Amino acid sequence: MMNANQNQSTEIIFILLGFSDYPELQEFLFLLFLVIYVVTVLGNLMMILIIKITPKLHTPMYFFLSNLSFVDFCYSTTITPKLLEILIVEDRAISFLSCITQLFLTATCVVTEAVLLAMMAYDRFVAICNPLLYTITMSQKLCILLVAVAYSWGIISSMTFTYSLLVLSFCRTNLINNVFCEYSAIFSSSFSDKQFTEIILFSLANFNTFCTLLIILTSYLFILFTIMKMPSTSGRQKAFSTCASHFTAVIIFYGAILFLYCIPNSKNSWLLIRVSTVFYSVVIPMLNPLIYSLRNKDVMDTVKKLMGSKICSH
Template identity: 70%
Template sequence: MGSADRNKSDVIFILLGFSDYPELQIPLFLVFLVIYMITVVGNLGRIMIIRINPKLHTPMYLFLSHLSLLDFCYSTVITPKLLQILLVENRSISFASCITQYSFAAICVVTEAFLLAAMAYDRFVAICNPLLYVVVMSPKRCALLLIAVYTWGIISSSIFIYSLLILSFSSTNVINNFLCEYSAIFSASISDKHVTEMIFFILANFNTFFTLIIVFTSYLFIFVTVLKMHSTSGRHKAFSTCASHLTGVTIFFGIILFLYCVPSSKSSWLLVRVNTVLYTVVIPMLNPLIYSLRNKDVKETIRKLIELPSRWPSG
C-alpha cells in the first residue's frame, strides 16, 4: 500500500485544454473570465435576494438558493483552472489535485441532479395538491430533502472516487480536456478497468435515470392536472411556474446524456470539450437568468435594490 501511495504521488496529468487552437487562447480566456464573473455575481446575488425578501422564503426559492450555491461552487472548482491553462504553458496537475477537482465537481453534479428532481416534486405538490402544499412541503420536509440530496451527492461521488483510486497510472498522463473528469482519468489508466467500468456504469445510470423518472413522473401528473383546469389563466399560471425549471432540467440532462450516454460523441474530442464547457461553465451562468427573468418577485426585488441608492438622503 505504501508503494502504491508513493506511485500515486508521482503521477502527473497534462490538461491539454484548447492548446490545439493557440490563436484562441487569449480570446477564450477573456470570454470565460467574463462568464465566470457573471456566474459569481448572478448566483451569489440570487442567494442574497432570496434571503432578504420575505416573499421568497418558500420551498421553491429555498431549493433555488441551493441550486445557486451548487452552481457557484461547481463553476469555482472548474473555471479558475481553465483560465490558468489558457494563460500558462505549464498545464500539468498532480494526481491529488486532479482527484480533488473531480471530487468536488462530482459532488456538485450529482447533488444538482437530485436537487432538480426535488424541485420537480415541489412543483408537482404545488400544482396537483395545492391545499396540502404547506403541510407536505413543510420546513422539516424541505430540510430532510436537502439533507438527503447532499448526503447522496457525497456518497455517490465517494464511490466514483474510490473506483478511480484503485486504478494504476503511468508517471505522465495526457487528458484531452480542460478538467479532470471521470472518463478522461479512466482512459489514462494502465490497469484492468473492468471493475471501475462496472461501478461507473451502474451508479451513473442509476443517478441519471432515477432522477429523470422523478422529473418525468412529476411533470406527467402536472400535465394531466393542468389539462383538467377549466380556466385558461389558471393553465397559463401553472405552466409558467414550471417553465423555468423544465428549461433548466432539459439543458442540464440533455448535455449530460449526450456526453455520457451517446457513444458516438466520444469520436470527436472537440465536441466533447465544447459540451463540457456548456455544462461546467455556461449552465452555472445561465441558471440565474433562466429562473429569474420570468419571476416577478425576483425582478421586483432587483428593481428595489437598484433604486435604493437614489432614495438615500443627499449630503
Template identity: 65%
Template sequence: TFVLLGFSEYPDLQVPLFLVFLTIYTVTVLGNLGIIMVIRINPKLHTPMYFFLSHLSFVDFCYSTTVTPKLLENLVVEDRSISFTGCIMQFSFAGIFVVTEIFMLAVMAYDRFVAVCNPLLYTVAMSQRLCSLLVAASYSWGIVCSLTITFFLLELSFRGNNIINNFVCEPAAIVAVSCSDPYVSQKVVLVSATFNEISSLMIILTSYAFIFITVMKMPSTGGRQKAFSTCASHLTAITIFHGTIFFLYCVPNSKSSWIMVKVGSVFYTVVIPMLNPLIYSLRNKDVKETFRKLVFTK
C-alpha cells in the same frame, strides 16, 4: 503530476477563450450569489420553491468554482500541470455538486407537483423539515456517488503517459491515461450515471405528468397559463442539464470524439451554472422586483 491539455491545440483561440470563460464565470458568480442574496433579503421569497432555488444556485456556484479558475489559468500560462491529488480532488468535488444538482432538480419538480396538484395542502405537505431532509438527501447522495467513483479511480495505476486530453479532471480522461484495465472503473461511472439519470428523470416525468393532467382540468385559461409559466423555467433548466449529462456519461459511444467530450464538459461545468440564474430570474417577477428595489435603494 498530470498535464491538462485543455484547448492548447488551438493556440490562436487562447486569449478569446479566456475572455469568454472569464465573462461567463463572472456572470455565474454574480448571478448565483445574487439570487441567494435576493431570496434571503425578501421575506416573500421564504417559501419551499425559493429554498430549493437558493440551494441550486449554491451548487451551481460551487461546481463552476471547482473547475473554471483552473481552466482560466491554463489558458494564460505555459505550465498546465496539476498534481495527482489536485486532479482527484477536483473530480471529487465536481462530482458531488453535479450529482447533487441532478437530484435538486428532481426535488424541485416534486415541489411543483405538490404546489399545482395540492395547493391547499402545500404548506403542510412541504414542511420546513421535509424540505431540509430532501436537500440533505441530495447532498448526501452526491457525496456517496462521488466517493464511490473516486475509490475506483484510485485503484488504477498511472505510469508514463500523464497528458489528460481535457481541461478538467473528468473520469473518461483520467481513465484514458491509466495503464490498468479500466473496465471496472468505466462500468461504475456508466452504472452510476445511468441510475442517477433514470431515477431523477422518473421523479421529474411523473411529477410533470400529474401537473399536466391537473392543469388541463383547470376551467380557466388564465389558471393554465399561470401554472405552465411557473414550470417553464424549471423544465428549461432540466432539459439543458440532463441532455448534456446523458450525452456525456450514459451513452458509451459518445467518448469516441474528444472534442465533443470537451464541448460537453464546457457546457455542464461552465455554461449551465451561468444559465440557471438567468433562466429563473428573467422569468420570475418576484426575483426581478426584489432585485430592482435593492438596486434603486442602494
C-alpha cells in the same frame, strides 16, 4: 505504471490539454471564460442574497433554488479557475491529488444538482396537484431533510466514483484531452484492468440518471394532466409559468449531459467533447440564475426594488 494507492501517488502527473491545439484562440477563450465566471459568481450569489433578504421568497421552491445556486457557484469555482490558468500558462500539469480532488468536488456538485432538480420537480408537483396541502406537505423540516439528502447522496456517489479510480494504475505522466479532470478522461488514462471501475461507473451513473429523471418526468406528467383539467385559461397559464423556469433548466442540464455521453470517444470528436464539457460545466451554472430570474416575477420585482432603492440613495 504505479497504483494510485501507493505512496508514490504524488509523482503521478496529469496534463490538461484543454484547447492547446488552438493557440490563436487562447486569449479570446480566457476573456470569454473570465466573463462567464464573473457573471456566474455574481448571478448565483445575488440569487442567494435576494432569496435570503426577501421574506416573500421564503418558500420551499426558493429554498431549493438557493441551494441550486450555491451548488452552481461551487461547481463553477471548482472548474473555471483552473481552466483560466491553463489558458494563459505553458505548464498545464496538475498533480494526481489535485486532479482527484477536482473530480471529487465536480462529481459531488453534478449529482447534488441532479437530485435538487428532481426535488424541485416534486415541489412543483405538490404545489400544482395538491395546492391545499402544499404548506403541510412541503414543511420546513421536510425541505431541510430533502436538501440534506441531496448533498449526502452527492458526496456518497462522488466518494464511490473517486474510489473506483484510486484502485487503478497510472503512468507517471498522463494526458487528459479535456478542460478539467473529468471521470472518463482519468479513466481512459489508466492502463490497468478497468472492469471494476466500468461496473461502478455504469451502475451508479445510470442509477442516478434514471432515478432523478423518473421523479422529474413523473412529476411533470401529473402536472400536465392537472393543468389540462383546469377550467380557466388564466389558471393554466399561471401553472405553466410556475414550472417554465425549472423545466427549462432541466432540459438544458440533462440535454447537455446526455448529448455529451452520446458523442463517440474518437479523435475526430475530441473538440466536440471539450465544447460540450465546457457548456455543461461552465456555461450552465451561469444560465440557471438567469433563467430563474428573468422568468420569475417575484425575483425580478425584488431586483427592481433593490436597484430603485440604490438609485434613490444616490
